[in-house]
Amino acid sequence: MWRRVASVSHLTFAQKSIVNKDVCKLKFWEAFSTGIPRKEKGTFQRDKTPFITFVLGGPGSGKGTQCMKIVENFGFTHLSAGDILRREIASNSADGTMILDTIKEGKIVPSELTVKLIQKEMESSDNYKFLIDGFPRSEDNRIAFEQIIGAEPDIVLFFDCPEDEMMKRVLNRNQGRVDDNIDTIKKRLKVFSALNLPVVKYYLERGKLYKINAVGTVDEIYKQVYPLFAQFNFEQQV
Numbered sequence: 001m002w003r004r005v006a007s008v009s010h011l012t013f014a015q016k017s018i019v020n021k022d023v024c025k026l027k028f029w030e031a032f033s034t035g036i037p038r039k040e041k042g043t044f045q046r047d048k049t050p051f052i053t054f055v056l057g058g059p060g061s062g063k064g065t066q067c068m069k070i071v072e073n074f075g076f077t078h079l080s081a082g083d084i085l086r087r088e089i090a091s092n093s094a095d096g097t098m099i100l101d102t103i104k105e106g107k108i109v110p111s112e113l114t115v116k117l118i119q120k121e122m123e124s125s126d127n128y129k130f131l132i133d134g135f136p137r138s139e140d141n142r143i144a145f146e147q148i149i150g151a152e153p154d155i156v157l158f159f160d161c162p163e164d165e166m167m168k169r170v171l172n173r174n175q176g177r178v179d180d181n182i183d184t185i186k187k188r189l190k191v192f193s194a195l196n197l198p199v200v201k202y203y204l205e206r207g208k209l210y211k212i213n214a215v216g217t218v219d220e221i222y223k224q225v226y227p228l229f230a231q232f233n234f235e236q237q238v
């Protein structure tokens, strides 16, 4: 049931290093096929090579908002790393207090923990199309994902937004997040520049990065995003 078959439907559009990427994906599927026994789900989508999109951008740049629209139109599974960590806090897990303290400080949770939580979500999904939102946040995160999951993203979106606009959006968000306050936002912006921008640069240099101008209305921004996914002719597209 958890087998890797040679589905190359989207690879026609892959940009570079197709061979390297396929080698990495083999490891990813080996991980799935040799893992803990899992309950049978609609397995037909599992016959496909996973399509992984990393969604990057500063705090409040609109990643989550745009991901919701991509999910609606293209049937992706949205995995927000921040949401996954917040759920871990809410579940009172052993790591909950450490994660909460890290988020309050605007710092980055240890890579292995985040990647393992993402891995669990990917493995329990029927889908093969993943939007991984707000991850990787650092080179260490990126390398841990490659090593543990054994895969690289097919494409990487980067929502490029000025700091004052991000600050304004976060302060107006009103979702009760412990990190949506002026002190933590300043720290998050610093961490973003120091640790996340090098990841953006890494994918730019590998030809995987799609930079989106994240200023404008939600619909104006989505007009830049939609064609990037439309080109892949996903079968669930509406």
Ligand SMILES: Nc1ncnc2c1ncn2[C@@H]1O[C@H](COP(=O)(O)OP(=O)(O)OP(=O)(O)O)[C@@H](O)[C@H]1O
Binding pocket: 057, 058, 059, 060, 061, 062, 063, 064, 065, 066, 082, 134, 169, 170, 172, 173, 174, 214, 215, 216, 217, 218, 221
């Ligand atoms: N284009 C836009 N114009 C104005 N406000 C926006 C726009 N896009 C999103 N927002 C609003 O800005 C806030 C932040 O958006 P969102 O949560 O999508 O950002 P994010 O990048 O996921 O942030 P974080 O990294 O903090 O999770 C939300 O209140 C959202 O409704």
Ligand SMILES: O=c1ccn([C@@H]2O[C@H](COP(=O)(O)O)[C@@H](O)[C@H]2O)c(=O)[nH]1
Binding pocket: 059, 080, 081, 082, 083, 085, 102, 103, 104, 106, 107, 108, 109, 110, 114, 133, 134, 135, 136, 137, 141, 179, 188
């Ligand atoms: O990969 C990740 C993702 C998030 N964090 C921590 O969570 C907060 C909030 O993340 P959002 O993406 O803004 O929801 C972030 O500031 C980090 O503290 C993380 O450590 N690793």
Ligand SMILES: [Mg+2]
Binding pocket: 063, 064, 080, 082, 134
């Ligand atoms: Mg978000």
